[in-house]
Amino acid sequence: MNLIKTGVPGLDEMLGGGIPVGRTILVTGATGTGKSTLGIEFLVYGAQNSENGILISLEEDPEDLYEDYLNFGWDLKKLERENKLRIITPPVPLKIEEADVDVDSLINTIQRAVSDIEAKRLVIDSISVLTSGLKEKERRKKILKLSTLLRELECTSLVISELTETEEENSDYGVGGYIFQGIISLYYKKKGAARVRGIEIRKMRGVAHSTKTKTMEITSKGLKVYSEDFII
Numbered sequence: 181m182n183l184i185k186t187g188v189p190g191l192d193e194m195l196g197g198g199i200p201v202g203r204t205i206l207v208t209g210a211t212g213t214g215k216s217t218l219g220i221e222f223l224v225y226g227a228q229n230s231e232n233g234i235l236i237s238l239e240e241d242p243e244d245l246y247e248d249y250l251n252f253g254w255d256l257k258k259l260e261r262e263n264k265l266r267i268i269t270p271p272v273p274l275k276i277e278e279a280d281v282d283v284d285s286l287i288n289t290i291q292r293a294v295s296d297i298e299a300k301r302l303v304i305d306s307i308s309v310l311t312s313g314l315k316e317k318e319r320r321k322k323i324l325k326l327s328t329l330l331r332e333l334e335c336t337s338l339v340i341s342e343l344t345e346t347e348e349e350n351s352d353y354g355v356g357g358y359i360f361q362g363i364i365s366l367y368y369k370k371k372g373a374a375r376v377r378g379i380e381i382r383k384m385r386g387v388a389h390s391t392k393t394k395t396m397e398i399t400s401k402g403l404k405v406y407s408e409d410f411i412i
Contacts, residue, residue: 187225190405209366227264233301378410
């Protein structure tokens, strides 16, 4: 099986080398866990290694993304100019509670962008915006339609999902738990007076992955996963 590296130090080791090519992976966690940073790092590493990428950012303004991730040394605007990265955003960044995204229109936009720059990697941030406020049946239909498209595009994709800390503890990931081929869970838990970050591979079909939750940090160069077990 061919694997694609995430580019995150320590994470590829947990994955047994990387994510299976062409698979769609759900990335879950509460606010501040590092989900979006993982998505961007995945795309930047690909762009630096001849694998162009698409970011569907439904909540962030592109100018904010450019400024925020330049702090890690990632010049997203330069990668866009070089056609190594394409960032797609709605005209006005959406709030989860207000979102009403036309999935068919979004799918057409994704298809054109993937074709334009021959993208191999794709990140959607976040699927929570697409499914907010929907009844379970409609939510299921949207996720199924999107996951079908992602398989057809043959991109390796990360789909980000926002959870509250309560949901994080009790979630079975709903429809996404069985539609997506893998699940990576990120944590940001209180330990004494501080918070610590962790990462876990909940599921990764076809890969002999680590079953342990490992300690993770957001450094000045991006995410870093350590060999130490995550204990709180």
